[in-house]
Amino acid sequence: MMRHSTMDTPAGPFTAVVSGDGAVRAAGFTADVAALMLLVHPDLAGETRPATDLGAVSAAVRRYLDGDLAALDDVAVEQRTGGAFMAHAWQVMREIKPGAPVTYALFAELAGRPAAVRAAAAACARNPVALFVPCHRVLRTDGTLGGYRWGLDVKTWLLEHERH
Structure with missing residues (x-):
């Protein structure tokens, strides 16, 4: 099952949705998880539950916000498209x-x-x-x-x- 978490940032609320193995499937500057899930390819969509922290993903976002601009480079993402x-x-x-x-x-x-x-x-x-x-x-x-x-x-x- 996917998990999601929202954190406060200087640019506003930031929410990430991760798969069971921790790959980011959706992320954006919103607290609206339903809106984020509309962006996910149907093959990757599904139920998501709230989490207070997404482990390595949340830590990478915090490091990025603290000035480590390369912190997000190695975070796994999972995206699909038709092309x-x-x-x-x-x-x-x-x-x-x-x-x-x-x-x-x-x-x-x-x-x-x-x-x-x-x-x-x-x-x-x-x-x-x-x-x-x-x-x-x-x-x-x-x-x-x-x-x-x-x-x-x-x-x-x-x-x-x-x-x-």
């Missing part, structure tokens, strides 16, 4: 370093499909495990923020946090 490009793009997104955001165009290029800028943007928009797969590190081609499911104020906070 090979999106799965690959999510993997590539994890390689974008803190403090070094990229544009959607560069992200598409890094993902191996330079002409697929819209598909790259869709990978960001459909990412169910925010923070662990850092879609906040992808910006519009002109350098402006673009969108972010959890709000531009949260995206701004994350990018500022990673600049220092």
Whole structure:
């Protein structure tokens, strides 16, 4: 059975949902577990129960918030999608370093499909495990923020946090 936990952060409440083996299946800056579960692929969805702490996942988030910007790099995530490009793009997104955001165009290029800028943007928009797969590190081609499911104020906070 999956477990979920919400913690307070400077950017607002952050909830993670983990599988029985501890892989993150959903995460975002919300306390609404039902909304998070809507982002999870049906093959990975199911019942989740509250937990006060998610062990290594919660510890990694705390370390990240305390300034260890690499703390989330090795946290296992479990995502599914209907397409090979999106799965690959999510993997590539994890390689974008803190403090070094990229544009959607560069992200598409890094993902191996330079002409697929819209598909790259869709990978960001459909990412169910925010923070662990850092879609906040992808910006519009002109350098402006673009969108972010959890709000531009949260995206701004994350990018500022990673600049220092």
